[in-house]
Amino acid sequence: MVYTSESVAQLVDELSRLPSIGRKTALRLALHILKQPRERVVALADALISVKDNVRYCSLCANITESDPCSICSNTKRNKSVICVVEEPNDVLALERTNEFHGLYHVLGGALSPLDNVGPEDLKIKELLARLDEPVQEIILALNPNVEGEATTLYLAKLLRPLAIKVSRIARGLPIGSDLEFADEATLARAIEGRVDIS
């Protein structure tokens, strides 16, 4: 594409580096930004710089934070004997929205994926093991239900087995509020596989 403005071309280049943004979307965003009042654009630019300058990783759970330890790790009301292991910071946000989990988190920063050159040493696994010096009763593995999440779960389960800590993994199954008949076969098959005793 040939742009009549070099600045627009440069902005499109930068925006299209973002995940799931193609060049057409990037151009639409660039033209939208161009139409905004200057202060809105400055606010956006400031927010971008601030996220890079001020956000750090919590030295305990590896979640993103501005104060170390993060607000969850330093919250005295949280149950420190349960750690929920997740892949990314947005998984923490998802679990927090449920208001059902009151323990601590540990953010691995991804899942095992040899194709992307991600091995155990690239994940915050050593950091997780270091946290277990404190008395921890249960570790919940809440990784994504895909091939990489499953391999990571298997890896961690084996690593944690000798430590005499209860290790569980979140259930896989049917979405709430939908009918059984509308569930896809794979989900239904997993739900049957992971059925629970109610007696």
Next chain:
Amino acid sequence: MNIVSVELRRFRNHHATALEFGPSANTLLGENGQGKTNVLEAISFLCLTKSFFAKSDSVAVQQGTSGFEVSGTFQSDIGSRFAVRTSYDLASAGKLYDIDGKPPETYASVIGRFPIVVLSPENSSITFGTPVERRRFLDLVISQSSASYVEEMVEYRRVLRQRNAILSDAARKLVAAPQAEEMLEPWNESLIIRGTRLVHKRREFFSAFAPYVEQAYVALGAGSEQPVLVYQPQIGDGETPEAIAQQFRSAVAAKMRDELRVGTTLVGPQRDEIQFSLNGLPLRQHASQGQHKTFLIALKVAEFFFLKERVHEVPIFLLDDVFSELDELRAQKLLALTATLGQTFITTTAAHVFGKAAASSAKTFSIHNGALRSS
């Protein structure tokens, strides 16, 4: 399932061809290279989201154009209509597919919604060729009858690729063997869990499918011969998933050293074989050309009836240029059988083979130079 109409745009040698089909036999007549098979291929794109023989989508784009578009209307056995559309853009190498304007969650989820059975000259490799061809046949039949199998296969292949990435690094000495073995551990477990499910499903499929092949032999008037299909999984001749997993585990351990050396996974259902035999003798070594052809047709007829019962929908039968391969007698038998089946599509250069066998309701289309010749 019937396909009521189809429209091909910039698809192979068809610039813009629209066809309306009948509910029984539809014959596409024309000289070689005029674009008969391309119509079947377009139907395959609508049913399976891909060609039944070409490896890539881009080859179906008409020379000198930027991409193809195929749309069609399906009618289910109970009369519901679906508008299916797929297009491919060369520049972005992007494919779009939608049913009634809605894209499916995954392409894999489409497999089996519009069941088809294809019999084409390439299929002779199922009985003559390498195990890869037989596994492909097997996987497509099970996939069309079980959505979870497609899912399982996609995930198993992903595990294989992940595992092979480690093995390949080890083979090229980028990672030391002991370290690679440690990295492989979780992937071994995934391979065993998922591989066991595939082997178990394939085993179940064979016990269900075998009687259909025997019945097809009877229907084709070859009932005096006894066809046998034997599933030969590379590992796991156990009956229960637990027994298969146990054997899988020992095989993975036993092959580890070799795998680290060659840099690829050597155990699992990607190495399964299917043996066909006739009257107690292996087909590949002992059967005549004619027996091979009958076996192949029987497999396809069996696939048809198997899918019909499993999917609760009569599959669409595509017969691509099969009459040039068959003698008069076999051709007549197959035609007599397919005339009673449901909607069939037949491409041929010769009109005379049909004779009385062609149903009275059959529709014939003359295809010439990528277009329908009005006659």
